[in-house]
Amino acid sequence: MQKNFIKSIALAIVLACHGCIEVNSNLPQTEKSASPQQVQTLEEKYKRTCYADALTESEGRKITEKSNTLETAADKLAAAGKHKEAIRKYHEAGAAALNETIADGTVEEMENFTGDAEDFRAKNRPLIQRTAELNFKVGQSYAQLGKLESALDCFNRTLKVGILPPNDAITYLNRGDVYERMGSKEKAKADFRQAANLFKKHKLVSYQKDAEKRLQNLIKVNK
Template identity: 60%
Template sequence: MPNPTKLTMLAIVLLACHGCLVIPVPVPIPISSEANPSLDSPHPEQGSETLQEKFKKTCHADALTESEGRKITEDSDSLESTADKLAATGKHNEAIRKYNEAGAAMLNEALADGRMEDMEFSAIWHNWRGEGAEGFREENRPLLQKSAESSFKIGTNYAKLGKLELAVDCFNQTLKIGILPPNDAIAHLNRGDAYERLGNKEKAKADFQQAVNLFKKYKLTSYQKDSENRLRSGSN
């Protein structure tokens, strides 16, 4: 069984081989709690950020440490359901904590039943066959979809708290993994709102337009109109 300490702090499994496509697989993985000088030692260039400082600006800013994650015994679905209820009642900080606990539980479950190891072999296989990321995504859709939904929900709660940079990173991860319709359109709409609040009108406009296109494709008229209104208001 793979040891979670071998997985990266940024919760991205990168499977690479010589001359082939690298497939990024973002998964909500608890980070190591062990002291790591490389995380705290500043880069020699003046004004540069440490890895730890950069990490705190990502969707995983409030992720559990590895030791905390290993202590999670409740199943991921129950934890996610609790997180959903907390989010619905406006308890966004508590909801984020529970979503991260659910992510740790999901990792523990995937390590225990061998899905993580299967995913690693799947990435290598699809790379070797030159099939790119799409075949890999479809083969591992259930686990990847749960990861995408987790990032989506955490991002939504960060946005509610006004932590917009963290929200944007969560929606970036959601879209990179490939969340299923219509949540992909909603992720663009939500990321556009975060960009607009951050003052980045160009990126907001691009996301609102993509949301319009996707909602039109999915024949979700009311959402399409809402996105069109956001697009018009952002253009003024």
């Protein structure tokens, strides 16, 4: 089980680098032989994930700019409200990050790792955090565009991989907002409560109050 856990985390890291994924090349063998209708259904589901606008493998391999440079450019686009362009640039940053990890042998090391889960996390913590941050930022832009299912998938992946404070709390807050907009009030309340607890832990009082206010507003509405 430990080995499978490590493999799943490694896969999540590689996939979350956003470049590189062709829909059909990423399907299990049983799904590759699916009917055209089944393939279409899978592709429709894919369009509602965090990778809805991911680069193809060939596009990802052509990225030559540094991942940090591309991520900074994406941050500027997001700050300017150009979220569609920002998402594309975040995917380019992810593809560049994947290219960099392939070039330095990190991906191969991850695939052949034989230690336990904690050793794996410790050894690959910078890449894990990078993965989580990119998912988080793409999710925020999808939420701004109203693509809630894609945003939700991004935030779920962010929390699964793990993200450093205070963005862990902000992710719960953002996911709670998405749940509320989707009509999932109980899930929204749970996330706002968790966000408030984490903000308190991080001593971010104004953010804590904001999360608590959102929680109370939802409780009032449901009374």
